[in-house]
Amino acid sequence: MAGQRHDVREMEESFARCSIEDEKQGLVYAEDSSELSEIDTRWCLVGMFLTESTIDFQAMQHKMASLWRPGKGVYVKQLEPNRFLFQFYHEINIKRVCDGSPWMFGRFHLVFERLKEGMDPRTMPINNLDIWVQLHGIGTGFMSQRVVTDIGNHIGKFVEGDANNFVGVWREYFRVRVTILLHSPLKRRMKIMKNATEWC
Incomplete structure (x- = not known):
């Protein structure tokens, strides 16, 4: 019995030395995708410009909005330094942009693809x-x-x-x-x- 009590006491002391914070090293956090969860993929374009230069995001979105003049506006999100998501709010507006291609910002052509349901806008290919x-x-x-x-x-x-x-x-x-x-x-x-x- 004395040996069992000694073993139990050692176990209790061992657990007491454990820290919950130590276990954080083994946690895996999923990337937060909520920023794109509200996107309506029916009327989205994913685009990039044919340049290796850095794009001025603010100037670009104002320029494209002034060229397109969508009736219900356009939401632009920068996904990467030269990859952008363009969210429209009506089929007429996105079709007019697609039909009016090519579009340019400065001297750089905008190349885009229409976002398909289930595709990741950050990794989908843009080849045409x-x-x-x-x-x-x-x-x-x-x-x-x-x-x-x-x-x-x-x-x-x-x-x-x-x-x-x-x-x-x-x-x-x-x-x-x-x-x-x-x-x-x-x-x-x-x-x-x-x-x-x-x-x-």
Whole structure:
């Protein structure tokens, strides 16, 4: 019995020396994601500028808001030094921004992707840029919507053609909107063949 009492006393003394604070070293804290929990992903863009320079966040958000003029405003959050979340409040506003691309701040193009449900805006890839391209040197026999579409898909991915491409008697060039991959080289020219004999 004396030995048992001695063992119990040693155990009690050992527990008494333990400190709750010592256990903090083993705790793991989850990152607080509440800052993004209120974001409505239906009308969000995640964007970055094509530059290695530091972006003046305050100047940028005022500039983009003045260019876009969304009816219900826009909320801008800086996720990283050159990664931003743009929250709109209506489909009309975000569609107008998407359709009006490319946008610039100073000399830097804004590249963006629409945020999809369940994606992390901090890590989602941003690889595409929509631009308008002028198509010059198209011969008379090649002036058709199909040719314009095919050229757009050769440059990148065809999005739309200018509504005025086939309006009027004579046009010096056509305009086509395409999506290009940022890391792919631009294509300056191509050859088009008609009836296996005629080239443009």
